[in-house]
Amino acid sequence: MLNNFGAIGILLIFAIALPVILVTVPKLLAPRKYSKEKGTVYECGMETRGETWVQFKTNYFLYALVFVAFDVETVFLYPWAVQFRKLGTFAFIEMFIFIAILLVGFWYAWKEGALEWK
Amino acid sequence: MPQFGSDIFLLIANWIRGLFGANTYAADVVMDIVKFIMIYVVLVLAVMVFVMLERKVCAWMQLRVGPNRLGPRGWGQIIGDMIKLMGKEDFRPDNVDKWPWALAPMFFLGITIMVFAVLPFGRGMVPVDLDLGIFYILAISALSVLPVVTAGWASNNKYSLLGGMRSVAQMISYEIPLVFSLLGVVMITQTFKTSAIVEAQQHVWFVLLQPIGFVVYVIAAMAEINRAPFDLIEAESEFGCGYFTEYSGLRFGLFYLAEYANLFLISAVAATVFLGGWQGPFLPGWLWFAIKVLFMVFLIMWFRWTFPRFRVDQLMHFGWKVLLPLSLANIVLTGVGIYVYQLIFPGIGG
Numbered sequence: 438m439l440n441n442f443g444a445i446g447i448l449l450i451f452a453i454a455l456p457v458i459l460v461t462v463p464k465l466l467a468p469r470k471y472s473k474e475k476g477t478v479y480e481c482g483m484e485t486r487g488e489t490w491v492q493f494k495t496n497y498f499l500y501a502l503v504f505v506a507f508d509v510e511t512v513f514l515y516p517w518a519v520q521f522r523k524l525g526t527f528a529f530i531e532m533f534i535f536i537a538i539l540l541v542g543f544w545y546a547w548k549e550g551a552l553e554w555k
Numbered sequence: 556m557p558q559f560g561s562d563i564f565l566l567i568a569n570w571i572r573g574l575f576g577a578n579t580y581a582a583d584v585v586m587d588i589v590k591f592i593m594i595y596v597v598l599v600l601a602v603m604v605f606v607m608l609e610r611k612v613c614a615w616m617q618l619r620v621g622p623n624r625l626g627p628r629g630w631g632q633i634i635g636d637m638i639k640l641m642g643k644e645d646f647r648p649d650n651v652d653k654w655p656w657a658l659a660p661m662f663f664l665g666i667t668i669m670v671f672a673v674l675p676f677g678r679g680m681v682p683v684d685l686d687l688g689i690f691y692i693l694a695i696s697a698l699s700v701l702p703v704v705t706a707g708w709a710s711n712n713k714y715s716l717l718g719g720m721r722s723v724a725q726m727i728s729y730e731i732p733l734v735f736s737l738l739g740v741v742m743i744t745q746t747f748k749t750s751a752i753v754e755a756q757q758h759v760w761f762v763l764l765q766p767i768g769f770v771v772y773v774i775a776a777m778a779e780i781n782r783a784p785f786d787l788i789e790a791e792s793e794f795g796c797g798y799f800t801e802y803s804g805l806r807f808g809l810f811y812l813a814e815y816a817n818l819f820l821i822s823a824v825a826a827t828v829f830l831g832g833w834q835g836p837f838l839p840g841w842l843w844f845a846i847k848v849l850f851m852v853f854l855i856m857w858f859r860w861t862f863p864r865f866r867v868d869q870l871m872h873f874g875w876k877v878l879l880p881l882s883l884a885n886i887v888l889t890g891v892g893i894y895v896y897q898l899i900f901p902g903i904g905g
Contacts, residue, residue, distance in 0.1 A: 451592075451594070452666075456660070462805065479801060489711045511738075519745055552871070
């Protein structure tokens with residue numbers, strides 16, 4: 438009996454193969470003709486000004502922090518959910534205390550304006 | 556229970572297994588390869604149908620004619636488009652970051668194909684029935700933000716860069732409601748296995764037990780795959796084509812393919828988790844599954860041609876301040892509901 442994740446490994450080869458095939462086909466069929474104008478950056482016909490690769494202000498830095506907190510929470514919540522009925526009352530109440538603590542943090546982030554897009 | 560033994564695909568699978576006799580290991584490997592080739596077929600066919608369906612639905616909703624020249628009622632158009640796209644030059648602009656630029660669309664499609672492994676296409680027709688099914692779907696599909704931001708950055712185009720940056724903000728915001736909306740179902744079924752989740756819906760679909768979860772899932776999933784009204788990262792009127800502005804030919808086609816494959820994916824997950832998967836009377840399971848997926852796809856297209864596009868701040872506001880508390884409330888409600896249910900009917904396990 439082949440291990441389930443062994444099958445996923447075979448699928449990985451398939452998942453790499455299809456894009457490679459699809460990229461190779463136009464190499465055989467399509468014309469290849471270079472021109473300088475085609476190689477320029479697309480900007481609705483205008484010349485590009487300045488660099489593109491600059492330091493970019495990520496507006497969502499605070500969102501990302503809140504996201505990490507909740508993402509870690511999901512790591513705890515999923516195993517809890519799958520064993521939810523067997524664990525009984527104790528785990529049930531405990532997990533809601535855990536969610537409540539996170540909600541306090543969420544409320545604090547909300548109050549401090551971390552969830553405003555500026 | 557209707558008789559599914561005559562299901563044509565299962566008969567073919569049994570016949571192939573029979574060819575190998577006692578050598579079950581070889582039979583498994585060959586069956587896996589056959590299944591994965593079927594994934595290719597399903598993916599390409601589904602995308603062809605969806606692209607055409609989108610144009611037809613759009614035309615129908617806007618009282619236009621839509622494509623009607625090639626083939627019967629214009630349905631041959633997609634084959635013509637595909638041949639045209641294969642013959643187009645795959646042009647690389649001068650100043651792009653070569654390898655990330657070239658690989659991003661390929662990764663995007665590859666990731667999407669990976670997720671197809673655990674979808675239950677019919678009774679006994681799950682390509683790889685992982686115990687971690689739902690978790691696997693969430694984990695792999697969360698990766699799809701990476702090719703988008705890579706393409707945006709590597710294109711050396713300001714439109715693309717903005718699109719890529721917006722995509723990260725959007726995807727991390729809607730990831731959490733998406734994950735939490737499926738949690739309620741896992742709490743009821745006590746399993747991640749997709750086939751077991753479908754089995755559990757024999758009597759009642761989870762859309763009835765988890766209406767909030769279903770609504771949150773559909774909205775968050777639409778935002779995850781950047782469908783309108785959440786298509787901020789490729790907003791044509793704001794910046795060209797977003798992260799794939801600099802792509803042409805079949806590399807652009809890869810993005811297109813992956814996007815519609817993702818549409819199939821979220822519809823299929825919604826059909827599996829909330830709409831009962833292949834459960835249904837009279838018809839074979841895979842046909843029910845196809846009908847439910849088509850219904851979900853139609854619903855999502857309907858949204859696209861009904862609602863105007865969100866603004867960025869509205870989008871973030873909606874994700875964090877409406878969907879996230881709603882999905883958390885859904886978890887608490889589900890927990891309390893199951894608890895009360897068990898108190899009333901202590902003997903019933905399921």
